[in-house]
Amino acid sequence: MASLASRSLLRSSIRARYSYTCPHCRHYASPSTPSAPPLLLRIRSDLKTAMQQKDKTRLAVVRALLADVMNAAKTSSPIQTDMQLLSLLRKRVAAAQTAKAEFAGAGRQDLVEQEEQQAKVLEEYAGGVETLGADSVRDSVQRVVEEGKAALAAGAKAANMGDVLKKLLGAGGSLEGKNVERSEVARIVKQMMGPTP
Incomplete structure (x- = not known):
């Protein structure tokens, strides 16, 4: 019984050593895939932090940003650099300012405060991108x-x-x-x- 187990172990180790991987599969499995922008990595780690701290405002902003990034990945121009992400952040800040003005006009102070908090979080992320002087x-x-x-x-x-x-x-x-x-x-x-x- 022991010899049978050792033979099957030997066969599996030999098979693993000489396994064939087709050249096309090697390309897709290579570690040379482009890495995500540093700001996007920070946003992804902040998702977990916001969940742990139960920070609803930051969590909503981070989820919306990640959804926008995922939607952009399905288009012809995915977000691959910090500058593209910064452009997305600026659009979101502008949208938050517009929404804040509309809510103020409608007399919804609770929603105005919510949009202000979300704009602060977005501006915090936008300020984290170092641009050339x-x-x-x-x-x-x-x-x-x-x-x-x-x-x-x-x-x-x-x-x-x-x-x-x-x-x-x-x-x-x-x-x-x-x-x-x-x-x-x-x-x-x-x-x-x-x-x-």
Whole structure:
């Protein structure tokens, strides 16, 4: 009986050692899947904390944020960076402010307070994202605009705002992959390029 058990154990260890995994399965099982943004990881851990502390306001906000992230994952543009998550947070804050104004107009003070509390939690998360400072963005924009002016002096065509933004935010750009608001970059580019003729 003991020899039978040892033989089956031996067979299972040999089978495990020489098991075949097809190349396609290896790709999907690899640990190189993109990791979630740090803010999203914090929000997920705060879900558990809010449940344990019975913080209903924070729990409602975190659940709504995670639902929005899950819904975005099913679209063509899932949330993969902190900046995309920051954009979602800002939309939620704006929606909370709008709802607060409507509730105040209707005389529902209890709902006004609830929206204020939810907006505070959302702003707390939005404040946790470190974005690139305006000075460093301005330096990068200045460098690209000067390169464009030098190319213009050499006989190249004049760069428009879209070309400058592509050089900054596109592949290989100085601001590619950095936490920076695209609208802020566009505003600085427009300001530095001056009025277009």
